[in-house]
Amino acid sequence: MxxxxxxxxxxxxxxxxxxxxxxxxxxxxxxxxxxxxxxxxxxxxxxxxxxxxxxxxxxxxxxxxxxxxxxxxxxxxxxxxxxxxxxxxxxxxxxxxxxxxxxxxxxxxxxxxxxxxxxxxxxxxxxxxxxxxxxxxxxxxxAARPRQAKSPRPIDRKLLETLLASCDNSLRGLRDRAILMLGFGSGGRRRSEITSLYRDDIGTEDYATKGLIWLRLLETKTTGKSDAPRLPLKGRAARAVIGWIEAAQITQGPLFRSISQSDRALPRKLAPDAIRVILRHRLRLAGLPEDYATPHGLRAGFLTQAALDGAPLAAAMKLSLHRSAIQAQRYYADVEISENPATDLLG
Missing domain, CATH: 1.10.150 (DNA polymerase; domain 1)
Structure with a gap:
């Protein structure tokens, strides 16, 4: 050589x-x-x-x-x-x-x-x-060991509804409702992806006619600014985000912001860990332990609910932005087999 x-x-x-x-x-x-x-x-x-x-x-x-x-x-x-x-x-x-x-x-x-x-x-x-x-x-x-979930349990539709029921019509309640629904409904967003959103990242051109808004994610774990995806958010989730924007009178700057004790939206953006604090607060108000779920539960919950509802894995991945089908498939595999929609093919 x-x-x-x-x-x-x-x-x-x-x-x-x-x-x-x-x-x-x-x-x-x-x-x-x-x-x-x-x-x-x-x-x-x-x-x-x-x-x-x-x-x-x-x-x-x-x-x-x-x-x-x-x-x-x-x-x-x-x-x-x-x-x-x-x-x-x-x-x-x-x-x-x-x-x-x-x-x-x-x-x-x-x-x-x-x-x-x-x-x-x-x-x-x-x-x-x-x-x-x-x-x-x-x-x-x-050194192999059993795979540990990033959240004690997924925030599926049932748990999400429980958390949303704790959100009133104060600015804090409107913000937290919008965060939870956007985090779940847009494909299971990560904490940093939620807190990094700016008002300019929310496209409302189709809201009046279709009840649909668009999220632009400038930077995620699997994408960069050059290929920033635009993801749809529909129905109640879209209405929750628009409701927050209008109530807080956000025309520019960070989408989700800190709330003062007098229930006023402050100009500064949320830190990524604020999503964890917000979730713990909502769990506590819902009568659940603070460690019942973590922010990653929104991501796990989206894919788990997609599996329970019979959504194709490829369709769910288009929203979750998973690169690896093997990784995304784990959430589908974790669904209790008796709840698998394929078991009802004959009614």
Whole structure:
């Protein structure tokens, strides 16, 4: 095998070109993804410092990458040694929760972040090596655990109606009703997708004639600004959103806003975590525990209800914007088989 020769100086990127490439890469990446990368990189850097007493290098050494995989596919509770010592240090720093083996998905995400920074620097990642791929595959099987739902239960139509019944005609009630109905009715929107909406993202050209409004999602987990989807919202959900807009007199700026104690709409947008606070408040008013469901329950509930109503998976995915049919299919598979519409084909 021939050894690759170093590039001549005239063929290498200048520092300015590398900076421009990094800036371009960053601008084309959703803000939530960037934040996740940064958190993961902080964890990885702290782990390497704890294990090797050295900072990260680019590209990273294969042995460091392999050690990272091995240390994160073991339960370190009863395994004294350097790996456990490093994990304890990370726990003290607040970067790790326990000595238990991290979920395979957590390891995969951190490796993906590490690889992303290599790509950003136009460098080869050590995780492409066959040995690393094999170690990851074996570690994933060894640490496999039952899939945990992101919400204790889906917010299906029945639960949604219970929550909506707690919403009065105050501005807070109108806002919360619009948030819940938009989040469910437009395909199960994520928290950040709801709070990122602006008044200009709501198209009302078909509302008077068809009772239909259009949502423009400039940035989601699976789409970017260049291919921003427009999704329909019909019936009660559309009326709830229009009712909120008219009552709060929103002509521009953020669609969903904070409400003052005097029930006045403030100009600032909601933080993504505000959806969790709103949902907990509505659950409490409905006489349910605050942890009965989480915001992801809107997304799970949309797909679950679609399955219960016999909607084709492909049709539901056009609204949920799932890229993977396998992932979306899980919600259909979770529906109690006795409730499956296919069991009533003969009436």
């Amino acid at each position: 021939k050894t690759a020769l170093p590039l001549p100086s005239y063929a290498a990127l200048s520092a300015e070109d590398e900076a421009a490439l990094t800036a371009l890469y960053t601008r084309g990446t959703p803000a939530n993804t960037l934040r996740a990368w940064e958190r993961d990189l902080a964890y990885i850097a702290a782990w390497k410092a704890a294990v090797f007493g050295k900072p990260l290098i680019w590209p990273e050494d294969d042995r460091v990458a392999l050690r990272f995989v091995l240390d994160h596919t073991l339960d370190l509770t009863d395994r004294p040694g350097s790996a456990q010592d490093a994990a304890m240090e990370l726990i003290e720093l607040g970067l790790r929760l326990s000595l238990a083996c991290p979920a395979p998905a957590t390891l995969d995400r951190r490796i993906a972040s590490w690889r992303a920074f290599h790509r950003m620097k136009n460098l080869a990642s050590p995780f492409e090596a066959p040995l690393l791929k094999q170690a990851r595959a074996k570690g994933r099987r060894a």
